[in-house]
């Protein structure tokens with residue numbers, strides 16, 4: 001059922017408790033924590049500006065990192081309050097806690113149009129446990145509830161679910177923020193009535209992560225394109241050799257079932273016809289997690305159906321990129337989730353960049369609706385400088401995937417029906 005939207009609420013003079021996604025990357029510079037990417041803060045500005053314009057008393061709550069119930073100074077939201085004040089061009093109050101007397105006093109003193117940011121809600125373990133007593137403490141200051149944190153909506157936490165339930169039980173309204181509304185529109189309604197042809201491109205590491213999405217989209221799409229390491233599980237299932245490639249041998253049955261369903265439904269199912277391979281060599285260097293770094297040497301295009309025992313598939317090859325681009329060029333709707341190769345390494349980003357360009361061309365030249373379903377594909381498209389040239393980029397990672405699977409997200413379910 002459609003959910004209430006911020007625009008439906010009468011917020012003037014009301015204390016509106018807003019869950020936002022301010023989980024921004026921070027780096028320490030000269031003893032100060034500095035925000036290195038403020039995209040997430042900027043994404044919430046339309047919601048915040050509307051609340052300010054309508055004279056709400058806005059109380060923002062968010063998490064940052066994984067402090068695991070500790071007051072971890074490097075994960076404080078204080079630098080976000082300062083940056084948000086700059087972006088909004090007005091003061092943003094900050095309280096170094098998210099519950100308690102100080103919060104209640106500051107919230108009680110807010111004037112219409114004021115904004116208050118509370119400290120990292122994950123300084124309390126009770127947040128992730130959706131502890132009812134903790135949710136009640138958070139909800140003390142809330143008259144209305146707005147959730148604009150799509151990226152956290154797949155979790156039933158106190159600030160994403162518990163507070164909404166409590167506000168609703170008191171007769172208060174709970175609504176989707178403007179960013180959340182766009183996510184639900186593009187990843188939900190738009191795909192349900194997607195103009196055809198509808199082409200889906202899925203990549204990334206594991207079939208097991210995306211099989212539910214594949215299964216659901218096989219019921220909606222005209223074409224499904226598979227790239228990334230995922231493709232090797234399909235190749236193995238078809239009896240080809242995949243060498244040292246990242247593969248899930250115990251998931252070949254899922255791959256075969258997807259291929260059979262595609263055939264039965266008349267969905268075109270495209271797998272890579274060539275790939276870039278490299279030779280993995282374990283070194284003595286350690287990565288940040290203390291694991292040995294594996295060098296990928298002697299990259300080359302492999303046009304054979306099999307990969308040699310000593311090599312690993314690291315990207316789709318040029319013939320696959322051309323095949324995929326051609327299919328994408330026919331689309332009126334494109335959904336893309338997951339890179340075509342190990343795109344973090346420039347040498348193996350060619351396939352991902354070719355797909356990004358094909359999605360942009362379909363959007364700009366054919367008027368296709370293009371939806372980038374979160375996570376690494378958003379990173380890849382931004383890295384290629386093409387972010388402004390697609391219709392919509394999701395801010396969610398896990399949340400986008402779960403929503404695309406057709407799951408009801410707890411943070412959305414808790415909002416009031418229209």
Ligand code: AMP
Nearest residue numbers: 204205228229246313314338340341342
């Ligand atoms: P996901 O989170 O499932 O979308 O997976 C993204 C990750 O898949 C990225 O870190 C890529 O480096 C990785 N990936 C894509 N293709 C390959 C490949 N051929 N071999 C190993 N990893 C890959």
